[in-house]
Amino acid sequence: MSRKNNRQGTENVLLDLGFDDAEELSAKAALALKLNELIDQRDLTQTEAAHITGMTQPKVSQVRRYKLQNISLERLMQALVSLDQHVEIVVRPARRECAPRITVAA
Known part of the structure; x- marks a missing residue:
């Protein structure tokens, strides 16, 4: 997790x-x-x-504190599914005026 100098703000x-x-x-x-x-x-x-999500209690504690370095996106999605949520991944071409990126709407 190294940092870069970035002058212009983004979203x-x-x-x-x-x-x-x-x-x-x-x-x-x-x-x-x-x-x-x-x-x-x-x-x-x-x-x-x-117990419900299949995670360990220490992993749940990490999520509760937003310490997410050691937790994969897949694991978080699986935990949401175990709590009766529908997780949908949509892939589409990037528009020219918008750089390719990853976004999540929850």
């Missing part, structure tokens, strides 16, 4: 801060946000959430 604050993996981190953060919302809505303990 991605992590990219603006110079993180090489900014798009992946943003996607993970969006999925973790939704996962945390569902855990809160269902009033689940970390242990209960771990």
